[in-house]
Amino acid sequence: MTSEPAEALSGRPAPLLSRLPLLGLRELTLVPAIVLAVVIGALVSNAFLTVDNLLNILQQSSELSVVVIAETLVLLAGRFDLSLESVVGLAPMLGAWLIIRNVEVGGSGIGLDWRLAIAVVLLTGAVVGAVNGFLIVRLRLNAFIVTLAMLILLRGAQLGTTSGKTLFDLPDGYLYLGSGKWASVPVSIWVAAILYLAFGLFLRFHRLGRALYAIGGNAEAARVGGIRVERVLWGTFIVAGMLAALAGLMLTGRIASVVPSQGQNMIFYVFAAAVIGGISLNGGKGRLLGALTGVLLLGILQNVLTLAEIPAFWIDAVYGGIILVALVLSRVTGGQAEES
Amino acid sequence: MRGEAAAPDTADAAGAAIAEVIAVSKRFGRSQALTNVSVAVPTGDSRALVGRNGAGKSTLVAVLTGMLAPDSGRVRFGGADAPGLAERQKWRDRVACVYQKSTLVPTLTVAENLLLNSQPTGPLGLIRWGAVRREAERVLAGWGMELDVEQECARLTVEQRQIVEIARALIQGARFIILDEPTAELEGREVRRLFDRIAHLQRTGVTFLYISHYLEEIYEVCRSVTVLRDGRVVAEGPLAAMPKERVVAAMVGEAGRASLAPGRVASASIAAKPALELRGVTIAGTAADISLRVGAGECVGLAGLAGSGKGEIGDAITGLIAPDAGGIAVAGTELRRSDVRDAQRKGVGTVPRDRHARGIVPLLPIAENMTMTIADRLGPAGVIVPARQQDAAMRMVRSLQIVATSVAQPIKELSGGNQQKAVMARALASEPQVLVLHYPTQGVDIASKEALFGIVERARAGGTAVLIISDELDELAVCDRVLVIFKGRLTREFTAGWDSEALVAAIEGIGHDERTG
Numbered sequence: 001m002t003s004e005p006a007e008a009l010s011g012r013p014a015p016l017l018s019r020l021p022l023l024g025l026r027e028l029t030l031v032p033a034i035v036l037a038v039v040i041g042a043l044v045s046n047a048f049l050t051v052d053n054l055l056n057i058l059q060q061s062s063e064l065s066v067v068v069i070a071e072t073l074v075l076l077a078g079r080f081d082l083s084l085e086s087v088v089g090l091a092p093m094l095g096a097w098l099i100i101r102n103v104e105v106g107g108s109g110i111g112l113d114w115r116l117a118i119a120v121v122l123l124t125g126a127v128v129g130a131v132n133g134f135l136i137v138r139l140r141l142n143a144f145i146v147t148l149a150m151l152i153l154l155r156g157a158q159l160g161t162t163s164g165k166t167l168f169d170l171p172d173g174y175l176y177l178g179s180g181k182w183a184s185v186p187v188s189i190w191v192a193a194i195l196y197l198a199f200g201l202f203l204r205f206h207r208l209g210r211a212l213y214a215i216g217g218n219a220e221a222a223r224v225g226g227i228r229v230e231r232v233l234w235g236t237f238i239v240a241g242m243l244a245a246l247a248g249l250m251l252t253g254r255i256a257s258v259v260p261s262q263g264q265n266m267i268f269y270v271f272a273a274a275v276i277g278g279i280s281l282n283g284g285k286g287r288l289l290g291a292l293t294g295v296l297l298l299g300i301l302q303n304v305l306t307l308a309e310i311p312a313f314w315i316d317a318v319y320g321g322i323i324l325v326a327l328v329l330s331r332v333t334g335g336q337a338e339e340s
Numbered sequence: 341m342r343g344e345a346a347a348p349d350t351a352d353a354a355g356a357a358i359a360e361v362i363a364v365s366k367r368f369g370r371s372q373a374l375t376n377v378s379v380a381v382p383t384g385d386s387r388a389l390v391g392r393n394g395a396g397k398s399t400l401v402a403v404l405t406g407m408l409a410p411d412s413g414r415v416r417f418g419g420a421d422a423p424g425l426a427e428r429q430k431w432r433d434r435v436a437c438v439y440q441k442s443t444l445v446p447t448l449t450v451a452e453n454l455l456l457n458s459q460p461t462g463p464l465g466l467i468r469w470g471a472v473r474r475e476a477e478r479v480l481a482g483w484g485m486e487l488d489v490e491q492e493c494a495r496l497t498v499e500q501r502q503i504v505e506i507a508r509a510l511i512q513g514a515r516f517i518i519l520d521e522p523t524a525e526l527e528g529r530e531v532r533r534l535f536d537r538i539a540h541l542q543r544t545g546v547t548f549l550y551i552s553h554y555l556e557e558i559y560e561v562c563r564s565v566t567v568l569r570d571g572r573v574v575a576e577g578p579l580a581a582m583p584k585e586r587v588v589a590a591m592v593g594e595a596g597r598a599s600l601a602p603g604r605v606a607s608a609s610i611a612a613k614p615a616l617e618l619r620g621v622t623i624a625g626t627a628a629d630i631s632l633r634v635g636a637g638e639c640v641g642l643a644g645l646a647g648s649g650k651g652e653i654g655d656a657i658t659g660l661i662a663p664d665a666g667g668i669a670v671a672g673t674e675l676r677r678s679d680v681r682d683a684q685r686k687g688v689g690t691v692p693r694d695r696h697a698r699g700i701v702p703l704l705p706i707a708e709n710m711t712m713t714i715a716d717r718l719g720p721a722g723v724i725v726p727a728r729q730q731d732a733a734m735r736m737v738r739s740l741q742i743v744a745t746s747v748a749q750p751i752k753e754l755s756g757g758n759q760q761k762a763v764m765a766r767a768l769a770s771e772p773q774v775l776v777l778h779y780p781t782q783g784v785d786i787a788s789k790e791a792l793f794g795i796v797e798r799a800r801a802g803g804t805a806v807l808i809i810s811d812e813l814d815e816l817a818v819c820d821r822v823l824v825i826f827k828g829r830l831t832r833e834f835t836a837g838w839d840s841e842a843l844v845a846a847i848e849g850i851g852h853d854e855r856t857g
């Protein structure tokens with residue numbers, strides 16, 4: 001793919017103004033698919049194109065979308081984190097467990113203030129990320145297997161702590177992120193939108209964000225270039241854990257309780273959204289905006305399948321099939337055949 | 341498999357060379373790797389193939405082993421034309437090469453590797469593991485080699501790995517074996533045993549083509565020699581009639597002598613505080629007690645063979661590896677051990693050894709690759725202001741005359757020479773006091789080479805201390821002094837106006853080889 005440019009860049013003034021492109025075409029390849037899904041949705045049900053339903057789609061996608069940010073950070077740096085979905089469950093459960101006074105319904109009896117409990121939730125995510133980082137960066141264990149083991153461990157810990165009980169009757173403050181509204185739009189949508197904006201800019205315009213691309217693209221070259229590879233990776237796992245914990249808090253707020261299975265199987269959809277959105281599993285490639293289109297496509301599809309009255313037991317199968325088609329489409333429309 | 345090998349289409353099979361290339365030429369892009377090369381290795385001979393880096397040795401080996409098709413010319417084995425490139429099995433029947441890198445499957449046992457895909461099978465096509473083990477043992481013993489065939493290949497020593505690779509070639513039926521720098525990683529006693537083994541195999545009719553940088557060795561192992569320079573055969577004949585001086589002279593050639601800068605006066609005086617100072621740097625197993633000083637505005641070469649430890653010394657200065665002992669200082673300030681960022685902050689810039697592995701992030705834009713070392717200076721609080729990154733990149737593109745359509749282009753789309761300039765730009769971006777350059781003109785065309793030397797010259801005129809780590813004569817020619825490192829120790833120092841044959845001899849370790857002598 002070596003190009004032989006006709007003239008030296010230094011010779012002409014014109015390319016001087018050529019800005020680093022803000023949007024590549026790659027990020028927009030899912031837009032036709034999203035449009036198609038919306039059209040089908042509108043045809044299938046009158047209820048689809050209503051403000052309430054669209055907000056509903058966004059709200060239901062908001063938790064997933066925040067975990068997708070977390071996974072995107074890790075994937076860009078060329079690593080994996082499967083344990084994020086268990087943090088989505090465990091972190092808010094720990095907070096709720098500390099708040100609830102009644103031991104009978106699965107609480108700790110401590111009665112922690114909800115503000116402190118939220119701090120505990122985020123701290124839990126950070127600690128899990130730090131442990132993952134230690135095992136993967138310091139001990140150089142394989143990220144896939146480390147985070148898989150962590151996933152199983154945390155799921156078990158969550159069940160063990162509450163003996164499988166669903167925790168409910170939580171203070172409003174604790175549930176606010178998933179239940180409150182700003183300007184009649186759910187807070188969780190605002191939070192997701194702000195995070196996408198902030199992390200999108202971070203990945204584009206901050207040297208740590210760029211360091212993730214460099215590490216995922218060629219860690220050795222990044223090291224020679226003066227990037228503290230280990231430190232950045234470790235930080236990435238910690239931030240990813242905190243984002244997953246925040247997503248868990250949003251989910252708990254929306255359903256006003258913590259069920260023992262909270263977050264279960266979410267990681268599959270996280271990976272699906274990121275990959276059909278153009279994030280490379282090999283690291284160093286992809287944009288957050290692309291991942292967002294992946295999330296939106298999955299959210300819309302889920303909604304359309306429900307409205308289309310596909311038998312509930314078959315929804316997952318149809319959903320999986322559509323994800324496969326989306327993968328193929330994104331490869332075909334993505335232009336250049338990328339190395340897998 | 342060997343039985344069906346094509347019958348010779350010529351009658352002169354008797355006395356025909358076991359392997360032969362006839363008038364072979366090969367070109368890669370703009371560089372001519374081989375020009376009209378003819379080499380014939382008679383059966384039972386052991387031939388040395390020598391030449392400096394880039395002389396065309398690897399290309400010739402690739403042509404001889406069927407990994408590359410020559411642009412013109414022919415390859416013949418035992419008087420018959422070589423099989424088509426796709427017929428890997430037929431090539432393996434005729435020739436095998438033991439490379440410096442392992443070609444064994446590391447997770448399988450010695451026996452499995454020896455009989456891979458030809459394991460003895462029993463009823464239902466199931467593998468008989470007992471027979472696999474016995475067969476492997478029988479083969480090794482038959483060739484006078486001993487090894488536990490049950491062990492995993494990942495755990496073999498370099499010496500044992502070579503035994504397995506040679507045995508595998510013999511099992512395939514090859515009687516012509518190419519050894520590519522087999523002693524580079526061996527200890528003295530292992531070298532001894534390797535030579536004994538080669539002698540033993542020679543007596544049983546195996547022919548060797550032996551590639552080595554250690555000239556002392558080839559006089560011990562080989563009967564004849566072929567010298568390549570710039571893709572041509574420049575000398576050939578029995579070693580008995582070829583003294584070392586003639587071999588070295590042929591390797592260096594006239595051009596090498598002429599390209600030397602005529603006695604440039606060492607302009608730099610080493611001040612009380614040298615720009616770069618190494619005191620007794622020791623890296624276990626690679627370098628021992630290296631002390632050197634480079635003054636501001638001075639250009640010093642560190643020359644040595646692959647594996648001499650010169651690359652590791654460079655890596656220790658740039659903070660990529662931690663020395664086991666000794667200290668490194670830049671302008672009197674000690675560097676922290678193994679801390680790339682610290683070295684950079686204190687004024688070290690580097691062009692790493694392998695551009696693809698360590699120099700570039702292929703998918704990222706040129707601008708980003710070049711400004712990686714100064715990412716923290718492009719805006720407040722770690723923010724990278726695109727305009728500032730763009731400006732910095734454009735300045736570098738202009739000053740280094742990098743040819744690109746836009747600095748937003750992924751760097752992988754640039755030509756090799758321009759990629760190398762971009763890596764140089766990255767090193768220079770932080771305005772270093774010390775430049776550590778590993779083979780700064782590796783794999784670039786003549787024009788880029790000149791340009792890169794010009795850039796080095798400018799940096800040095802501006803007071804930067806330059807350390808060039810290389811064994812290329814034209815790269816060393818720009819140096820005020822050259823220090824020679826052989827097997828981890830500094831052995832000689834040459835000042836401007838040196839004799840290049842003496843320099844090459846020192847690099848090749850002539851007169852310094854205690855191992856085999």
